[in-house]
Amino acid sequence: MTFRQYYLLIPAMLLSAVVFSQEILTPAEKLNFEQVSSYTDLSAFIRQIDARSDLVSIEKTGSSVKGREINALLFSTSGFGRDAAKIRVLIFAQQHGNEQSGKEGALLLARELIKPENRYLFDRVDFALIPQVNPDGSEVNKRRNANDADLNRNHLILTEPETMALHDFFDRYRFEVTMDVHEYSPYGDNWVKAGFRKNSEVTLGTTTNLNVPEEIRMFSQNKALPFLFNFLGTRHFSCFTYCPGDPPGSGYIRHSTFDINDGRQSFGIQNTLSFIQEGMNGKDDYTDNLKKRAQGQMTGMRGLLEFVYLNKKEINKMISRERQLLMRGKANPVISVQSEHTGNGQVLKLPVYSYKTGKDSVVVSKDYRPMVSSLKDVVKPTGYLIPVKLYEILEWTGRQNFETHEYAPGRADVIQEYTILKTDSIDFEGDIVLNPFVETREYPADQLAGRYVCIPTAQMKGNLISLGLEPASMLGLVTYKRYRHLLKAGEIYPILRIK
Numbered sequence: 001m002t003f004r005q006y007y008l009l010i011p012a013m014l015l016s017a018v019v020f021s022q023e024i025l026t027p028a029e030k031l032n033f034e035q036v037s038s039y040t041d042l043s044a045f046i047r048q049i050d051a052r053s054d055l056v057s058i059e060k061t062g063s064s065v066k067g068r069e070i071n072a073l074l075f076s077t078s079g080f081g082r083d084a085a086k087i088r089v090l091i092f093a094q095q096h097g098n099e100q101s102g103k104e105g106a107l108l109l110a111r112e113l114i115k116p117e118n119r120y121l122f123d124r125v126d127f128a129l130i131p132q133v134n135p136d137g138s139e140v141n142k143r144r145n146a147n148d149a150d151l152n153r154n155h156l157i158l159t160e161p162e163t164m165a166l167h168d169f170f171d172r173y174r175f176e177v178t179m180d181v182h183e184y185s186p187y188g189d190n191w192v193k194a195g196f197r198k199n200s201e202v203t204l205g206t207t208t209n210l211n212v213p214e215e216i217r218m219f220s221q222n223k224a225l226p227f228l229f230n231f232l233g234t235r236h237f238s239c240f241t242y243c244p245g246d247p248p249g250s251g252y253i254r255h256s257t258f259d260i261n262d263g264r265q266s267f268g269i270q271n272t273l274s275f276i277q278e279g280m281n282g283k284d285d286y287t288d289n290l291k292k293r294a295q296g297q298m299t300g301m302r303g304l305l306e307f308v309y310l311n312k313k314e315i316n317k318m319i320s321r322e323r324q325l326l327m328r329g330k331a332n333p334v335i336s337v338q339s340e341h342t343g344n345g346q347v348l349k350l351p352v353y354s355y356k357t358g359k360d361s362v363v364v365s366k367d368y369r370p371m372v373s374s375l376k377d378v379v380k381p382t383g384y385l386i387p388v389k390l391y392e393i394l395e396w397t398g399r400q401n402f403e404t405h406e407y408a409p410g411r412a413d414v415i416q417e418y419t420i421l422k423t424d425s426i427d428f429e430g431d432i433v434l435n436p437f438v439e440t441r442e443y444p445a446d447q448l449a450g451r452y453v454c455i456p457t458a459q460m461k462g463n464l465i466s467l468g469l470e471p472a473s474m475l476g477l478v479t480y481k482r483y484r485h486l487l488k489a490g491e492i493y494p495i496l497r498i499k
Contacts, residue, residue, distance in 0.1 A: 097137020
């Protein structure tokens with residue numbers, strides 16, 4: 001470079017520094033957090049972030065019911081997903097349209113991550129951020145999508161375009177770590193009558209389904225959560241374990257659901273280090289205290305990235321090992337299809353706000369059930385056989401991107417068929433679901449050629465497949481109205497097992 005070229009370059013370099021120093025404001029910041037970011041403004045903002053930093057690219061994951069794009073911001077120094085040595089992290093927010101702070105926190109995080117002082121994270125991490133999964137619900141501040149479906153109860157059956165897009169995106173990159181960002185409301189009638197409300201600005205939960213390997217569950221509980229609580233606490237945000245339930249004396253308190261139809265467990269069941277973050281909603285379920293809410297959500301997300309950065313080798317090794325066991329069919333051969341929340345003698349001291357004193361307080365719950373115990377186990381088969389005319393199940397396998405093939409009987413194959421002797425019901429977290437009693441008999445394999453599609457369980461979604469297809473699973477397809485016809489007392493269950 002000649003002296004003249006260098007001399008002419010100096011003003012451009014100075015201008016670039018000035019531009020970067022002029023921090024981009026999120027749409028809500030421009031409005032002093034008196035309004036939330038609209039879909040149009042959010043879209044323009046993420047394009048600004050993309051244009052500002054060479055770290056960032058935008059990938060369309062899909063569209064909502066009304067055709068609004070659902071986009072992911074990809075942060076990488078090496079081309080997203082191309083460096084196998086890096087760990088892949090996915091954070092997604094606002095499945096529920098009336099939970100606005102996750103979206104606003106995600107936009108604050110995007111702006112934070114393009115600062116030069118945070119670039120070190122991407123030496124080890126490829127990070128994807130979806131600020132808004134449910135743009136249609138957000139525009140009208142409603143929980144559900146435009147089809148009136150609760151997206152966070154749709155991750156097993158995958159009937160909605162928003163959840164299908166999210167899972168297609170996950171399947172494309174097979175993220176090792178995920179976080180699903182929500183808000184909880186502490187203003188329920190039962191708590192008001194008791195004179196208290198929960199009072200943690202940010203709450204966090206991990207996978208609780210027993211079919212997630214214990215090592216992953218214990219690592220989440222004993223190493224990740226303490227780090228995140230400390231990260232939030234040292235930045236002046238009150239935080240606690242996410243534990244829904246009723247006030248002491250009115251019911252029990254537990255550690256969220258173990259169902260696999262929500263964002264956290266649906267990815268966790270694929271041996272992913274998966275979290276849920278629930279910030280405290282405002283009194284109006286909209287803009288009340290929005291700035292602090294958004295900042296708390298952003299801080300929790302940022303804390304997860306820091307934790308992953310610091311523990312990258314251990315996480316990668318653990319997740320890779322457990323996924324390989326699943327994909328080779330070497331994972332735990334027994335799967336729990338019915339479970340319950342149980343206590344272990346521990347008493348919960350829950351931070352609350354007292355309406356009587358107007359001060360922070362603590363309530364004690366003796367009916368605290370932090371454990372999950374199995375009620376019914378089955379031996380996981382090597383595969384399931386779906387009749388080629390059972391279109392609704394074959395469509396489901398396509399939506400879930402399962403590995404399938406036309407079944408050709410093998411000499412050693414032992415085929416099992418269920419007969420539904422009778423049906424009863426069982427309580428699942430306050431809901432009543434079907435509880436069939438079944439009898440198993442062997443079925444001649446040589447009669448099945450050309451009539452069935454095989455879904456092997458030796459794949460990353462193997463445990464999800466069994467939980468979805470076993471007739472006695474309290475988390476299965478038959479608990480949904482559209483699949484209930486598969487389960488009739490006195491009849492044969494149409495889905496076969498390859499023992």
